[in-house]
Amino acid sequence: MNFDLTDEQKAIQSLARDFARGEVAPRAEEMDREEAFPYELVRKMADLGFMGLPFPEKYGGSGADTISYALAVMEIARIDASTAITMAAHVSLGASPFYLFGTEEQKQKYLVPLAQGKMLWGFGLTEPGAGSDAGNVATKAHLRDGKWIVNGTKAFITNSGTDMSGGTTITAATGTRPDGRKEISNLIIPQATPGFTRSKKYKKMGWRASDTRELAFVDAEVPEDSILGERGQGLKQFLKILDGGRISVAALSVGLAMGAYDEALKYAKERHAFGQPISSFQAIQFKIVDMLCEIELAKNMILKAAWEKDQGRDFNQTASMAKLYAGEVSRRVVNEAVQIHGGYGFMDEYPVSRMYRDQKINEIGEGTNEVQRVVLARMLGL
């Protein structure tokens, strides 16, 4: 067994760290306050190859592995969760469906510009009435004169409405299966599709600089060949997409925890009370040690899931555990990080207050804690 990162993985980690500290950190607070989407940072991340990090070079990607991807997401989330989710959602939810299931033609048309970061793409699974129960799709599509006519609504879709968003891939019921259940397919919906509109950005508690919108389809028309891969495979496809996504969401959670830990450690050494730095109080020391232990544990679980994926092994159980555990670790760590900051942690100008708000979604998005437990229990045959 070997825990060493390769030289390449180390180089990518340190590039992401330098980029996050040098480019993202100076803007993070303002972006959050102004709810300003990080266009310039996305363009820079595209130039550096982050937006297509794990895809092969022949599809415009950087050809790096899943471990490198997880490390990069961690380093960016360590500084700013909004920037990290923008990149992670683009890679894992926007671009990877094309990589995993697209026809060669769809790969050339969509995956290449997405991996190059020339445009962003969303993945629309959740509906106002179907979140955890995502298979219960109400959005419908039927064929008319060689076109799919789409009707329905999607809720909370990341990267769907920026100036550089090219479109969204959505799940829709495209018919009825022989067993009477819905036939679900993924449909590729470009931004300019007639009948497809995006709401204004939601007002959010966290991830405020990221782009999240509601999508409406009213007799929206797309060509018949807009099905991603094979018709009727939508359910299987999105489950597989979410499996891979769990590694990046887990990385996002632990990255956020690392950032909160960094801030707490620094503050504990600087802040004096009763004539000594608060880091000299055992109550504070214990918090810091516990934070570090949990971060290390979550990080190892994520890297193991990423390693399993890179080895071509079944990684679903590890990824699901990592997503669940890292999400909960991020809550405990940001909570203690604010506690260590005392009243200052409640103030906007301290990064931990933003991290505290950014944390909660880690336990909701891409499968809630409860849903992860349901999934894991099922894997145990319970």
Added chain:
Amino acid sequence: MKIVVTVKLVPDTNAEKRIDPGTQRLIRTGVETVLNPYDEYALEAALALKEKLADGSTVTVLAMAPEATKETLRKALAMGADDAVFLTDAALAGTDTLGTADVLAHALKNIGFDLVICGGLSDDGSTGGVPGALAEFLAVPGITNARSLEIIDGRVHAQRETDNGYQVVSAALPVMLSVTMAVGEPRYASLKGIMGAKKKPIAPMALANIGAPGSAGAAGAKISLLSTAPPPVRGKAKVVEATDGLSGAQAVLDFLKERKLV
């Protein structure tokens, strides 16, 4: 043209530095090695020049350092250098600044160059003595502290930073030039660069390949290091908590007056 950038491999600039009391040398174990930050500026200047010329010019990096630090050079390759030469030899340990310049000059003559670009200073040794001595040993014009440079008709035109402005100088190639941080922020190594760097060559070089100059190693050193001492420990800072700028400024002023500094 052939541009060679000399890069020193130094202990992580953020790590705490400790001196081995026995050898009087920096303890390198457990400390990561990085490219000397000033040399990243030199590399940036070289890469920008190469891109601007776009005439098939190449950028080679040259480092003289202990064997174990070799892979650190990948970062320079990831940033865009075409290839690297890694000069290492057990007999180089203890080389002084003049010796370093002499050995590097031997290496550069062996590699061949039109333009050598150095950083202004190393983060650890910090003598700033190498570039000037290098020009002398290479017997080429030396332009130090350049803040910008361009090539016009086989000549380097550069702005040299001085205390109260800058000088515009020019010299016919080949030239040795050292840069300041004003040449431009070093680029990030892109992912593509990182992935491609492992395929780029790092050519090994030993003293025997360059005529084993006698200036190498502790034996060739003209300067003996007698002792080292850590910087004096700084006294505890006084922290002023102020509710607004004016009262803060007043507190600082009172403090300075108290010490008769204003």
